[in-house]
Amino acid sequence: MSTQTLYERVATHLGEQIRRGVLRAGERMPSLRQLGRDQGVSVSTAVEVYAQLERQGLLEARPRSGYFIRAMPAPGAVGARAPARLARTPQPVRQPELLCVPEELTRKARMALHSATPAPALLPGAALHSALQRVMRRDPDAAVRYAAAEGVADLRLRIAERYARVGVDVDPEEVVITAGAMEAISLALRVVTSPGDVVLLETPTYHGLLQAVAALGLRVLEVPTDAESGIDVACLEKQLARQPVRAAILVPNFNNPAGSLTGDAGKRAIVAACTAHGVTLIEDDLYAELAFSGERPPPLRRFDTRGQVITCGSYSKMLAPGLRVGWALGGRWTQQLLHAKGFSTVATATLPQLAIADYLARHGLDPHLRRLRRALADNAQRSRDAILRHWPAGTCVGDPGGGLSLWVQLPQELDARSLYEAGLARGIGSLPGDLFSLRGDHRHHLRLSFGVPWSDAVDDALRTLGKLASTAAR
Ligand SMILES: Cc1ncc(COP(=O)(O)O)c(C=O)c1O
Structure with a gap:
């Protein structure tokens, strides 16, 4: 038996007709009295029906003219931009345990x-297996000694070279190898913020970032990210103007979950706004190499002239999430990141770093x-x-x-x-x-x-x- 009330049943029926285009955008709906007669319900039920459809964004009431059908988002467009409840004041992450x-x-x-x-079938598992074997043969002690805190030199060089291809000048000495992008972000947050500080994140954003922020006792301001156009720069500028913010953690290149890409103009404006307000940008750039066009979009760091950005990345999404190798481009924070790394994981595991460096030397990344x-x-x-x-x-x-x-x-x-x-x-x-x-x-x-x-x-x-x-x- 249906648990819907009478008005819900009528509203569901009409809502379906609107979504399927049987009732068209711009059309005027019958008057309340007429709807009551058509559907065999009272006028007060008809009022509830229209109120429900209005709440669902399907109808709009025009004063003294009646109810009209609103335009539906085009198929494929992810309509909702800012969530209606975007908070204006910083909030702690509510119940972080629920964000797992x-x-x-x-x-x-x-x-x-x-x-x-x-999926593993899309990653070069066999070639990485061979790389690990080669490393063990070549350097049998690799597994029984620590790597340097900053990481394996050859790998740091390769990471710096890859950024040079998109016009970003990276000194290999500022590349800090980490256990995935997640460690890089957590270290950056530890270095840049103190408990109680305010950080700016996108909504929606990767739940791991919210967890990392919660673990450090930070408060959050949100800025909407639209699946098509990326980060809402105007809103970001407003949020920064309203209150002091210590850092922004953003995923401008193919945000998880929205899949959005923020364009170069947006990136430039974000860096400018953060620089003007003294906000450190922690950029989570681990999806950029997965651009379908093959043209890797530039990181925020490309637009950074004042050393305001810490770019974090990893091989997790392109080669091997299980090897846990990532990095931070530390810039002026490099020494502090290395210090924090020391009491976090001492150094990143030696073998995975050497295996990835070997794989890259043999195969390159591009094929x-x-x-x-x-x-x-x-x-x-x-x-x-x-x-x-x-x-x-x-x-x-x-x-x-x-x-x-x-x-x-x-x-x-x-x-x-x-x-x-x-x-x-x-x-x-x-x-x-x-x-x-x-x-x-x-x-x-x-x-x-x-x-x-x-x-x-x-x-x-x-x-x-x-x-x-x-x-x-x-
Ligand atoms: C946006 C984002 N950042 C960080 C991570 C974690 O990356 P890593 O495996 O390099 O630590 C993920 C994983 O899904 C992610 O989606």
Whole structure:
């Protein structure tokens, strides 16, 4: 038996007609009295029906003219920009323990659409295995001594050279090798901030960043990131003008989960605003090499003339998440980062660094990256098509130019956590949008990864999620 009240039933029915285009944008809805007669309900129920549709963003009331149907977002556009509840004052991260990837996901998800990592089949596992063996043969003591705190010299040089290709001048001496980008970001935060300081993050943003901030007792201001246009620079400027902010942690190149890319003009303006307000920029740049076009977008550091940016990156998304090798470009903070590294992990594990350096010397990065980007672009396109085909009307999906994340906006009446749970019960992993913000916003968004190679099984999983969403929407 339906648990919907009478007005909800009528509102759901009308909402579906609007989303399917049976009732068109701009059209005037029947008067309240007429609606009551048409649907066999009282005028007061009709009032509730229109109020519900208004809350869902489907209708707008025009004074003395009645109710009109609002334009729906174009298919594919991820409409919602700023969450309505963007806080103006800094807040501590509420219940950081809830921002973890649910433990049951890895156990239950046979189809791992939740993990923003290329599947092992897309990574050069065999070549890295050979590299590890070569390193062990060449240098049998590598595993029984510490690496230098700053990391293996050859690797530092290769990282600096790679940035030179996009016009960023990096001194190998400022490259601090870390256990993934996450350690680099945590060290940077430790060096730059003190407990109670305010940091600026995007919404949505990677939940690991929110965890790192919570662990250090920092307070957060948010700035919206739009799946299509990237970081809302005007809002960032306003937030910085309003109160003192110590650091900004941003993911301008293919944000996880939004998949968004902030353009060069936006990046330049962000660096200028942060510099003007004395805000240190901690840039999380680990997806940039996964640009489908093959043209790696520049990091914020490219626009930094005053040494305001600490750029962090890693090999996790392009080569091997399990080897745990990343870096920070420390600039004037290099010595402080090394000091913090000393009491964090002393030094990054020796063998993975040497293995990656060996792999790069033998194969370079580009041949593998070309294959990986092609596969990811193909997966992303097919996943989008499947979602637009099989999911209920009103679903919008981002169109990322790189990275690993598809940000899907469900029709307003659907709760992403319920869909996540229903999917997981059928072995399909996804992540609900409320993991990606300070206070559990983005409840109608789901993040899917396109790191799993395309197959009938992926198509089936997306179709199943679509069916579940359609059933829930009814
Ligand atoms: C935006 C972002 N930053 C950092 C990380 C962690 O990266 P790493 O494995 O290099 O520590 C992730 C992993 O998903 C991520 O999406």
